[in-house]
Amino acid sequence: MMDTATTYKCPSCGAGLTFDPESQTFHCEYCGSSFTQEEARQAQDSAAAEVEKSPEEPAAEQAEAQDQGQQTEEMTVYHCPSCGAEIVTDATTAATQCFYCHNPVVLSGRLSGEFRPEYVIPFAIPKEEAEKRFLHWARSKRFVPRDFFHKSRIQKLSGVYFPYWMVDCKLDGAMEATANRVRVWRTGNTEYTETSRYRIVRGGKVNLNEMLKPALKKADQKLVESVLPFERKEMKDFTPLYLTGFQAEKRDVEREEAQPALEQQIKNYTEQLFRDTIPGDMVAVNVTHLETNNQDQKWQYLLLPVWTFTYRPKGEDKTYFYAMNGQTGKVCGELPIHYGRLAAFCGGIYGILALLLFFGRWLLG
Numbered sequence: 001m002m003d004t005a006t007t008y009k010c011p012s013c014g015a016g017l018t019f020d021p022e023s024q025t026f027h028c029e030y031c032g033s034s035f036t037q038e039e040a041r042q043a044q045d046s047a048a049a050e051v052e053k054s055p056e057e058p059a060a061e062q063a064e065a066q067d068q069g070q071q072t073e074e075m076t077v078y079h080c081p082s083c084g085a086e087i088v089t090d091a092t093t094a095a096t097q098c099f100y101c102h103n104p105v106v107l108s109g110r111l112s113g114e115f116r117p118e119y120v121i122p123f124a125i126p127k128e129e130a131e132k133r134f135l136h137w138a139r140s141k142r143f144v145p146r147d148f149f150h151k152s153r154i155q156k157l158s159g160v161y162f163p164y165w166m167v168d169c170k171l172d173g174a175m176e177a178t179a180n181r182v183r184v185w186r187t188g189n190t191e192y193t194e195t196s197r198y199r200i201v202r203g204g205k206v207n208l209n210e211m212l213k214p215a216l217k218k219a220d221q222k223l224v225e226s227v228l229p230f231e232r233k234e235m236k237d238f239t240p241l242y243l244t245g246f247q248a249e250k251r252d253v254e255r256e257e258a259q260p261a262l263e264q265q266i267k268n269y270t271e272q273l274f275r276d277t278i279p280g281d282m283v284a285v286n287v288t289h290l291e292t293n294n295q296d297q298k299w300q301y302l303l304l305p306v307w308t309f310t311y312r313p314k315g316e317d318k319t320y321f322y323a324m325n326g327q328t329g330k331v332c333g334e335l336p337i338h339y340g341r342l343a344a345f346c347g348g349i350y351g352i353l354a355l356l357l358f359f360g361r362w363l364l365g
């Protein structure tokens with residue numbers, strides 16, 4: 001597979017185009033022009049027509065200056081299509097910026113073939129807005145030292161497309177459990193307690209949608225999970241154009257590696273769905289049997305937008321890491337909290353759960 005370094009060029013002046021989250025267009029900072037995806041692609045097509053075409057790849061992904069990356073262990077060196085300087089990347093980098101001329105560079109060869117994502121959610125929050133929201137979020141937290149947050153202390157703010165697996169799964173679920181119902185009443189001076197023991201049977205079709213698993217080993221797993229969920233309706237068919245001006249990473253976690261954690265998640269969600277149908281006055285619920293049969297799993301690979309922040313407070317050695325969902329603005333990370341308390345990571349269930357139930361009968365034990 002040919003690895004290529006591409007800079008998408010402005011059709012008007014030839015400078016590098018970057019994706020603009022605010023207008024959702026492709027913008028040239030040099031001459032100020034903006035282009036739709038169609039226009040940017042057409043310009044790239046006509047430029048690419050001058051270079052040799054590879055039959056497997058669409059012309060839009062051809063580099064104007066093709067460059068076979070030279071690999072040495074984990075690092076790969078490319079040459080910037082604009083200034084010719086060396087761009088050193090690690091094995092998973094798929095989009096970056098030239099350190100010297102600051103032109104955006106997309107390494108589209110790393111996102112082709114089996115590594116071509118099916119979908120991408122483009123950034124919707126521009127950099128300045130991300131910075132503003134981050135500071136607002138941080139200042140709104142209680143127990144945080146007052147002087148902790150200042151714009152100037154943000155060390156690094158990067159827009160990164162991270163790789164994720166997205167799995168939808170249909171299955172036939174079944175659960176058996178035992179539970180008690182306790183009734184207490186009084187007659188005269190005597191208090192009576194009646195404990196009824198139930199066997200609970202549940203079965204039904206379960207749909208688990210949009211279960212997301214981070215697919216990059218070097219990423220802080222907690223952080224890249226904490227920014228979930230994303231809204232699927234903004235999902236676009238993948239084109240490398242959306243990556244221009246941002247960083248992007250390709251996956252290094254394959255399906256087989258992600259599978260065990262996903263199986264556990266499927267079990268947990270299924271159990272939770274069935275448990276939720278047990279009336280609230282039942283106590284000591286104990287699940288004795290759980291089945292997740294006839295699983296129909298659909299796996300998709302996609303890139304999702306995340307703003308990452310590193311922050312070092314004044315007079316401290318410690319660097320703090322944060323992540324913000326680049327689509328919704330949800331922020332997560334650890335804050336330095338007074339009284340030795342740490343902020344909990346944002347949690348939750350990342351998936352839309354649906355359940356069709358065939359109720360089992362209540363059986364008095």
Ligand SMILES: [Zn+2]
Pocket residue numbers: 010011012013014015028029030031032033
């Ligand atoms: Zn231009």
Ligand SMILES: [Zn+2]
Pocket residue numbers: 080081082083084085098099100101102103
């Ligand atoms: Zn350059």
